[in-house]
Amino acid sequence: MSAFTTRPEITGTFGVVSSTHWLVSQTAMGVLERGGNAFDAAVAGGFVLQVVEPHLNGPGGEVPILLWSERLGQTQAIRGQGVAPAEASAEAFRRMGFEQVPGIGMLPATVPGAFGAWMTMLREHGTWSLAEVLAPAIGYARDGFPLIARAVQAIYAVQDLFREQWTSSAQVWLPEGRVPQPGALFQLPRLADTFERLLEEAQGRATGRTAQIDAAIDIWYRGFVAREIDLYYRTEKVQDSSGERHGGLLRYDDMAHWQATVETPLTLDFGRYTLAKCGFWSQGPAFLQQIGMLRHADLGRHAPHTAGFVHRIAEAAKLAMADRLAWYGDAPGARRDAQLALLSDEYLRARWLETSARASAELRAGAPLGLAPQLPDLDVAERTLRTADTRFGIGEPTFAALPPVSEWAEREVFVGDTCHIDVIDRHGNMVAATPSGGWLSSSPVVPALGFAVNTRLQMTWLDEGLANTVTPRVLPCTTLSPSLALRDGEPYMVFGTPGGDQQDQWSPAFFLRHAVHGMNLQEAIDAPAWHVDHFPASFWPRQTRLNQLTVESRFAPEEIAALRAAGHQVKVGDAWSESRMSACSRERDAQGRLLLRAAANPRGMQGYAVGR
Secondary structure, three states, X not given: OOOOOOOXXXXXXXXXXXXXXXXXXXXXXXXXXXXXXXXXXXXXXXXXXXXXXXXXXOOEOEOOEEEEEXXXXXXXXXXXXXXXXXXXXXXXXHHOOOOOOOOOOOOOOOOOOHHHHHHHHHHHHOOOXXXXXXXXXHHHHHHOXXXXXXXXXXXXXXXXXXXXXXXXXXXXXXXXXXXXXXXXXXXXXXXXXXXXXXXXXXXXXXXXXXXXXXXXXXXXXXXXXXXXXXXXXXXXXXEOOOOOEEOOOOOHHHHHOXXXXXXXXXXXEEOOEEEEEOOOOEOHHHHHHHHHHHOOOOHHHOOOOOHHHHHHHHHHHHHHHHHHHHHOOOOOOOOHHHHHHOOOHHHHXXXXXXXXXXXXXXXXXXXXXXXXXXXXXXXXXXXXXXXXXXXXXXXOOEEEOOOOOOOOOOOOEEEOOOOOEEEEEOOOOEEEXXXXXXXXXXXXXXXXXXXXXXXXXXXXXXXOOOOOEOOOOOOOOEOOOOEEEEEOOEEEEEEEOOOHHHHHHHHHHHHHHHHOOOOOHHHHHHOOOXXXXXXXXOOOOOOEEEEEEEEEOOOOHHXXXXXXXXXXXXXXXXXXXXXXXXEEEEEEOOOOOEEEEEEEOOOOOOOEEEEO
């Protein structure tokens, strides 16, 4: 008898979708049902994500995308991460009295890259029109959608900020001055107006699918959207993490000069599999580094529920994330030759030999090509916190636990995460995308547009000469990290997860449970999960915690004891508190027919997989 799973692994031949929200999964599946391909479906789902998960992403955010095109027979990465404004430099922030880029407010904004990335994929690979892919999102924004409890928690956590400081956000998220009810239908009429105006202007400028998509890109980055962002960021000053009021640095010219780019992903082999990730502008290579180290870890001898399995992956994660800190990024201090050397088997084998049966308590960046690693000043977080305003959370989305409606008493604030969607169609096209940024508590709503702009620049450093030093017109190194795998040279699986610094910890563990131990997709998602904190966090105030391992309580007591005996500082979380994985796969049966599978995360009771 097979092992219990929280839901079935979906199997079909027509199409499959998995995402972090059931409305998104069904929206994308509806596109497939009506003749759209995986790219059309992912784009339509991506825009619905901006509406129904507003606490985790928005139109002013960003999205890296990995895809397999059956027509081209190749994998591509779309760099949907915007760059720093031309006025943003380490010197500029220091002149304002900062040692770190703030976590909330207008100063951490980068060019919103999500729209350009989605449109680039739609233009190059899709078949649907601009109007068709925007229709579901416009419908939900105009007519209403059920506001999930986590979104209400996010609003509840920052309601005082909205009422007292970010009044444009209060107008959107506190209708009639009140925190909305969980599950009640919620409308975003101003956002619907923005999308409808965009569509109307694009249709007025051009005829034909491709021409209208190009027109929409131009309108977003050089038309009314860019002009409204420019006006607001030039003229308004709002309270941010410093506790003081500042304007923004993002300008029309920053928007006008940016475009999404298409790249060849980085790859690494693991047995039958070839793993593809976005470049060193993301934390994606940390996934590849871990997999490369773990080729030498004999994981087949350690079952997924055991301390031996967890320990080996945790120690590889510590080394990979230390390398991320020292070497990842696109700033002038980055060394492309050193970055590529991080993925060589010689380097990864040597790094694995640095691990032992004992948990490491040191932050140890490697020395590719014999080069000494450069690290930022990690004490800056503690200095920042002495004067910072943390009442409304840190740089990640925060959620206050909702008391009974009759009480509305204050409760603990929790850190949140982001979104993900995977799609495979009947032709075999595959998409994995991880949208984020521009969540409702990140920065104030631009009044004329109805959405907030991202705060991704908080992931840079003000130390000069680093690979990830804040630099004009250079993108920050993002945590966002979708995944794609080939098996025996054939496209096989798309997968990913929200979770900031945990994304490329939960994803490798999921993949290894599946690839090494043969768990099906749902079993690999449901299995007890964990993460390590052993590096400065990517989100403001970027505090450093070493050698902490957080595990779900479903691990057996003897395995938790073994991890502690190995030197890990173990924190036991709730039974279903770690990981947010989504996954879809494809393979051919003996007759050459495509079999499609999908699975989704049960944690939070929100993610859903569909297919037939």
